[in-house]
Amino acid sequence: MNTTMDKDLLAIQEMRTAVKTAKSAQQKYMSFSQEQVDRVVKAVADAAYARSAELGQMAADETGMGVAEHKKIKNEVGSKAVYESIKDLKTVGIVGEDKVNKVVEIAAPFGVVAAVIPTTNPTSTAFFKTLISLKTRNAIVVSPHPYAVKCTEAALQICEEAAVEAGAPPGLVQCLTMASMDATQQLMKHPDVNVILATGGSALVRAAYSSGKPAYGVGPGNVPVYIERTAKIEKAAENIVNSKSFDYGTICATEQAIVVDHNVKERVMRELKKHGAYVLNAEEKAKMEKAISPVPGKVNPKIVGKSPQTIARLAGISIPEGTRVLIGEETEVGKDIPFSLEKLSPVFAMYTARDSNHAKELCLSLLYLGGRGHSLSLHTKNDDVAREFAIEMPVSRILVNTMSSVGAVGGTTGLLPSMTLGCGTFGGNITSDNVSAKHLLNIKRMAYGIKEVHLPKQAADASKPADETDEIVKEVLKSVNGKANIDPKMVSELVTQIVSQLQK
Numbered sequence: 001m002n003t004t005m006d007k008d009l010l011a012i013q014e015m016r017t018a019v020k021t022a023k024s025a026q027q028k029y030m031s032f033s034q035e036q037v038d039r040v041v042k043a044v045a046d047a048a049y050a051r052s053a054e055l056g057q058m059a060a061d062e063t064g065m066g067v068a069e070h071k072k073i074k075n076e077v078g079s080k081a082v083y084e085s086i087k088d089l090k091t092v093g094i095v096g097e098d099k100v101n102k103v104v105e106i107a108a109p110f111g112v113v114a115a116v117i118p119t120t121n122p123t124s125t126a127f128f129k130t131l132i133s134l135k136t137r138n139a140i141v142v143s144p145h146p147y148a149v150k151c152t153e154a155a156l157q158i159c160e161e162a163a164v165e166a167g168a169p170p171g172l173v174q175c176l177t178m179a180s181m182d183a184t185q186q187l188m189k190h191p192d193v194n195v196i197l198a199t200g201g202s203a204l205v206r207a208a209y210s211s212g213k214p215a216y217g218v219g220p221g222n223v224p225v226y227i228e229r230t231a232k233i234e235k236a237a238e239n240i241v242n243s244k245s246f247d248y249g250t251i252c253a254t255e256q257a258i259v260v261d262h263n264v265k266e267r268v269m270r271e272l273k274k275h276g277a278y279v280l281n282a283e284e285k286a287k288m289e290k291a292i293s294p295v296p297g298k299v300n301p302k303i304v305g306k307s308p309q310t311i312a313r314l315a316g317i318s319i320p321e322g323t324r325v326l327i328g329e330e331t332e333v334g335k336d337i338p339f340s341l342e343k344l345s346p347v348f349a350m351y352t353a354r355d356s357n358h359a360k361e362l363c364l365s366l367l368y369l370g371g372r373g374h375s376l377s378l379h380t381k382n383d384d385v386a387r388e389f390a391i392e393m394p395v396s397r398i399l400v401n402t403m404s405s406v407g408a409v410g411g412t413t414g415l416l417p418s419m420t421l422g423c424g425t426f427g428g429n430i431t432s433d434n435v436s437a438k439h440l441l442n443i444k445r446m447a448y449g450i451k452e453v454h455l456p457k458q459a460a461d462a463s464k465p466a467d468e469t470d471e472i473v474k475e476v477l478k479s480v481n482g483k484a485n486i487d488p489k490m491v492s493e494l495v496t497q498i499v500s501q502l503q504k
């Protein structure tokens with residue numbers, strides 16, 4: 001047997017043991033009361049929040065992506081903000097009652113959740129998925145991204161230990177440590193896995209959907225940000241640069257292309273530069289295109305989550321000290337136009353729009369290229385324009401006058417804190433929500449009768465011969481024979497009455 005086979009077999013073995021352990025723990029956890037569940041969830045959230053900085057550093061070191069201090073903030077969103085948003089949710093027993101319509105709602109867990117975690121947000125997504133699973137009395141088995149196994153495992157270990165300390169049965173939180181695609185795929189098809197939460201590259205999301213299990217998969221984003229002519233330019237530029245440079249652009253709701261109204265372009269450029277943007281000249285842009293996408297249609301993983309300085313070095317250009325984001329002016333959109341792709345790094349495309357209709361066309365092309373259903377960002381003081389975009393664009397989140405990256409995951413907006421953002425059927429997903437605990441529950445509904453239905457009388461069979469009444473009487477008497485003391489005369493009268501009614 002060669003070593004790869006050895007490794008794959010061991011990984012599959014590890015996966016099977018993990019699912020078995022998770023299932024057995026979940027069956028015990030099923031009997032927990034709401035109070036007990038809430039105690040476990042709070043303990044896990046507190047423990048995760050307390051280790052946010054350490055885990056942020058670990059994730060940055062292991063993946064070589066992003067900024068440790070920003071990953072700390074993501075971990076805080078994935079633990080504390082997620083906890084605050086689900087803590088009052090009823091997830092055990094009777095969770096709702098409509099007294100008028102007499103419908104009672106009862107929550108039942110799914111069972112075992114299989115979770116795939118991306119390399120871009122490993123620890124924050126591990127915290128988030130664990131919390132929503134435990135809140136709903138599910139167990140979770142996590143398949144980490146191969147570049148982020150250690151930090152994901154450490155995050156899950158913290159959760160498991162805190163859960164057990166708070167009284168949960170051991171084994172509810174499981175992590176696969178061997179980074180085998182075979183084991184991950186088999187996990188998604190395992191008979192004891194009940195649902196998949198897949199966040200990551202599109203190949204994995206596709207694998208989740210083809211597993212035959214219910215799955216929440218998250219499609220890619222390619223978020224345009226429109227700076228409309230009434231926008232508060234200074235604030236918009238500051239938000240956009242802060243958002244794009246947050247964790248070096250690794251959140252999938254990060255702005256990828258600036259679409260600016262030509263009336264305000266000059267001021268926007270000035271403000272962007274003031275906040276650390278560097279606009280590439282034609283020669284630099286050509287070099288950068290090769291760095292962004294050496295293979296047409298695919299973004300170079302070497303730029304994902306990297307600093308502008310690293311990306312500039314890779315492209316062979318020099319940029320001013322203190323540069324926070326790079327901008328390439330563009331007019332076209334397409335798979336072979338590198339700047340128009342989802343770059344997951346502090347690199348922007350910039351398009352100039354003649355007016356808001358032209359801006360809509362540009363935004364639509366960018367979304368159709370790779371971000372349909374995800375998010376779109378707008379900076380405007382004109383609420384009519386904001387609403388028009390919200391109604392017309394095929395996206396699930398429209399962020400207005402805020403940082404799109406942190407805003408979409410609930411950090412700077414009232415959206416539900418989540419590290420898994422549904423793209424609706426626009427993006428081939430079942431939900432357009434920010435995925436949360438409510439998505440991991442079966443809701444049973446017990447409904448009492450509150451209305452009578454008067455069925456139309458059945459037409460009598462006119463062709464039935466009259467003496468059939470005798471046959472029916474005989475049948476009735478035969479069937480009750482010896483079981484009840486029934487007067488044959490009474491049966492005969494009753495049958496005659498029924499038959500005559502039917503014949504009317």
Ligand SMILES: CC(=O)SCCNC(=O)CCNC(=O)[C@H](O)C(C)(C)COP(=O)(O)OP(=O)(O)OC[C@H]1O[C@@H](n2cnc3c(N)ncnc32)[C@H](O)[C@@H]1OP(=O)(O)O
Pocket residue numbers: 116117118119120121143144145146179180181182184199200201202203204218250251252253301304344409418419420421
């Ligand atoms: C709210 C939010 O922000 S959610 C964010 C969701 N979006 C993302 O995470 C971004 C999506 N991620 C990506 O696009 C990619 O991971 C990148 C661009 C960051 C890196 O790309 P790449 O290194 O080219 O490839 P990718 O990460 O897909 O996979 C690398 C390898 O690991 C494998 N792999 C990925 N996940 C797993 C897993 N859970 N278990 C086992 N193997 C895995 C892939 O199959 C691939 O194997 P291969 O090289 O044999 O084909």
